[in-house]
Amino acid sequence: xxxxxxxxxxxxxxxxxxxxxxxxxxxxxxxxxxxxxxxxxxxxxxxxxxxxxxxxxxxxxxxxxxxxxxxxxxxxxxxxxxxxxxxxxxxxxxxxxxxxxxxxxxxxxxxxxxxxxxxxxxxxxxxxxxxxxxxxxxxxxxxxxxxxxxxxx
Amino acid sequence: xxxxxxxxxxxxxxxxxxxxxxxxxxxxxxxxxxxxxxxxxxxxxxxxxxxxxxxxxxxxxxxxxxxxxxxxxxxxxxxxxxxxxxxxxxxxxxxxxxxxxxxxxxxxxxxxxxxxxxxxxxxxxxxxxxxxxxxxxxxxxxxxxxxxxxxxxxxxxxxxxxxxxxxxxxxxxxxxxxxxxxxxxxxxxxxxxxxxxxxxxxxxxxxxxxxxxxxxxxxxxxxxxxxxxxxxxxxxxxxxxxxxxxxxxxxxxxxxxxxxxxxxxxxxxxxxxxxxxxxxxxxxxxxxxxxxxxxxxxxxxxxxxxxxxxxxxxxxxxxxxxxxxxxxxxxxxxxxxxxxxxxxxxxxxxxxxxxxxxxxxxxxxxxxxx
Numbered sequence: 001x002x003x004x005x006x007x008x009x010x011x012x013x014x015x016x017x018x019x020x021x022x023x024x025x026x027x028x029x030x031x032x033x034x035x036x037x038x039x040x041x042x043x044x045x046x047x048x049x050x051x052x053x054x055x056x057x058x059x060x061x062x063x064x065x066x067x068x069x070x071x072x073x074x075x076x077x078x079x080x081x082x083x084x085x086x087x088x089x090x091x092x093x094x095x096x097x098x099x100x101x102x103x104x105x106x107x108x109x110x111x112x113x114x115x116x117x118x119x120x121x122x123x124x125x126x127x128x129x130x131x132x133x134x135x136x137x138x139x140x141x142x143x144x145x146x147x148x149x150x151x152x153x
Numbered sequence: 154x155x156x157x158x159x160x161x162x163x164x165x166x167x168x169x170x171x172x173x174x175x176x177x178x179x180x181x182x183x184x185x186x187x188x189x190x191x192x193x194x195x196x197x198x199x200x201x202x203x204x205x206x207x208x209x210x211x212x213x214x215x216x217x218x219x220x221x222x223x224x225x226x227x228x229x230x231x232x233x234x235x236x237x238x239x240x241x242x243x244x245x246x247x248x249x250x251x252x253x254x255x256x257x258x259x260x261x262x263x264x265x266x267x268x269x270x271x272x273x274x275x276x277x278x279x280x281x282x283x284x285x286x287x288x289x290x291x292x293x294x295x296x297x298x299x300x301x302x303x304x305x306x307x308x309x310x311x312x313x314x315x316x317x318x319x320x321x322x323x324x325x326x327x328x329x330x331x332x333x334x335x336x337x338x339x340x341x342x343x344x345x346x347x348x349x350x351x352x353x354x355x356x357x358x359x360x361x362x363x364x365x366x367x368x369x370x371x372x373x374x375x376x377x378x379x380x381x382x383x384x385x386x387x388x389x390x391x392x393x394x395x396x397x398x399x400x401x402x403x404x405x406x407x408x409x410x411x412x413x414x415x416x417x418x419x420x421x422x423x424x425x426x427x428x429x430x431x432x433x434x435x436x437x438x439x440x441x442x443x444x445x446x447x448x449x450x451x452x453x454x455x456x457x458x459x460x461x462x463x464x465x466x467x468x469x470x471x472x473x474x475x476x477x478x479x480x481x482x483x484x485x486x487x488x489x490x491x492x493x494x495x496x497x498x499x500x501x502x503x504x505x506x507x508x509x510x511x512x513x514x515x516x517x518x519x520x521x522x523x
Contacts (some may be wrong), residue, residue, distance in 0.1 A: 012460060012489050021464070021479065025471040028364045037359040037395060039470065047258040049390070050383050135379060 070125060077117035079110045158519045159190040159217040161241075163232060164224035167195040167204045172312055172433055173226040173248050174202075176289075179313025180222065180246070183508040184515065190217065196231055207231045214241050220519055222246055225277060228269020236282070242518045245277050247288045247297060248312070249430025249452075255347040259384045263346075278302040284518035287511065289431040290452035310510035311456075311502040314433050316440055324414035332418035337372035337402065338481055340419035340443065342412070342434035343426060345377040350425030350448070351388045353470070357425065359395040361474040368400040369477065371423070374415050376406035416441040421480055421487070424453060425473065432456050439498050444490035446476045458501070460493025 029035070084099045086092040103110070162181055167174045177193055181203075185191045193203060194210035205213070208231075214221055221241050223232060226248040236243060253267035277283055278300035287308045288294035294307045343349045351373065358369040377385050392401055407415065422438035424447035435456050438445055447453050449463045457463055464476055480486055 012486070012493065014460065014462065017462070018464065021472055021475050022468075024479075025364075025469070025475040028475065029471050032363050035360060035363055035471070037356050037363065037470065039356070049387055050258050052390075138379065 078114040157189040159219035160184045161214045161219045162193045162222045165229040166197040168199040176312040228273045242284045244285045249293045285514045292452035308514045310507045322409045325410035329414040337419040338370045339421045339423035342374045344375045348428040353425035356470045357473045360470045371401045374404045439494040444487045458497025
């Protein structure tokens with residue numbers, strides 16, 4: 001397929017290659033149907049999306065999102081706290097009994113998992129705090145007057 | 154034989170790993186080796202780097218009737234003041250300025266900084282005390298000319314960049330092993346800014362999946378400035394929306410060993426940037442063995458050269474995805490593209506050539522009056 005672009009002899013006819021690429025893209029797109037990816041955002045759409053993307057201030061690890069995520073994870077950190085139930089009407093009682101027995105049999109492992117999850121979350125919170133300090137120190141350094149934004153590429 | 158005229162190299166900020174700083178340091182080596190007494194002056198100087206504060210520049214320059222090489226990389230009040238007060242010949246080293254329109258709605262701070270940079274560039278282009286402009290690319294030279302700079306005073310020389318440091322650096326062994334197990338199809342290196350085409354990279358990856366049924370694994374390297382947080386949030390949002398979280402790796406800023414590992418464990422370099430004054434990562438990619446697929450914006454075409462796979466700026470996302478797919482599948486095509494990129498870089502951007510251009514510019518500026 002690439003022969004016409006002359007790759008075989010180590011020299012490339014770039015114009016031919018570009019033409020082949022255009023043609024192949026058209027053919028493949030016809031086969032694949034309309035794209036769901038979207039195309040280049042127009043400036044107004046871009047500005048709207050930027051506004052939706054949140055405040056101009058960095059959302060560091062102490063942000064609401066991060067705190068909420070930690071709280072959700074902590075709520076689910078202990079596997080033993082899972083409420084047991086059954087959606088079956090007839091066999092609900094024996095199934096619940098079996099689940100309770102299983103949970104009791106597995107309790108040493110579940111406790112270990114709960115301890116592991118708790119330690120992981122503590123480490124995550126600690127990392128978040130350390131990241132806050134680093135980001136604040138970095139922001140402070142970078143906002144010094146002699147170190148403004150880089151306007152060149 | 155007359156003693157070469159002293160040279161003062163002036164720039165806003167001299168910090169490690171910065172393209173303007175690297176160019177200034179390289180230029181100082183070139184002028185010193187040619188016998189010019191040379192001194193760098195900067196507004197901000199990182200510890201250990203050989204420069205004096207800008208406040209000391211005027212006295213040093215006037216005492217020696219030195220040539221002033223002014224690195225234009227941003228709007229800078231102290232630099233402007235120096236250029237207004239000196240009677241010595243001025244040479245402007247133009248590093249290009251990212252157009253301010255890219256920062257509209259993204260960051261007030263960056264918007265103001267780029268507007269200040271654009272204003273300085275406009276004024277310098279028509280400043281009759283400037284003897285010579287050394288643009289970093291034909292694209293930058295064209296922009297200066299359109300701002301009113303006299304074409305007879307325009308020279309072009311690529312930025313000096315310590316490529317040898319990257320070539321000889323040992324890649325980070327841990328990251329090299331991890332990344333080698335899961336190599337990236339395409340790599341992009343560049344700071345996280347709205348002109349760098351990150352949204353386009355993501356769309357191309359998603360289009361690639363639509364056309365070829367497989368996600369493109371992207372590795373995106375570059376500093377994420379907290380002040381461009383809104384932009385970064387938008388990119389992350391798009392990444393989630395396009396369901397690319399598992400195939401796109403944002404590494405953030407990396408040091409030299411990590412950068413080397415990133416290049417060595419990627420198959421192609423993909424550049425969808427919408428504005429580049431030169432684009433040094435394209436040269437790094439060529440040096441470390443990566444063929445590039447890029448869009449013809451700014452200086453990208455002239456940096457990669459005529460034998461490289463530079464798609465027209467008007468190419469759509471499907472065309473970029475197809476170009477990537479073909480290049481990834483065809484080792485002979487990759488080799489031929491890489492050979493063309495390397496030959497172009499050797500022919501136009503070798504340190505000796507750049508040094509020669511700089512010294513010619515200094516000689517001409519020193520001779521024409523002053």
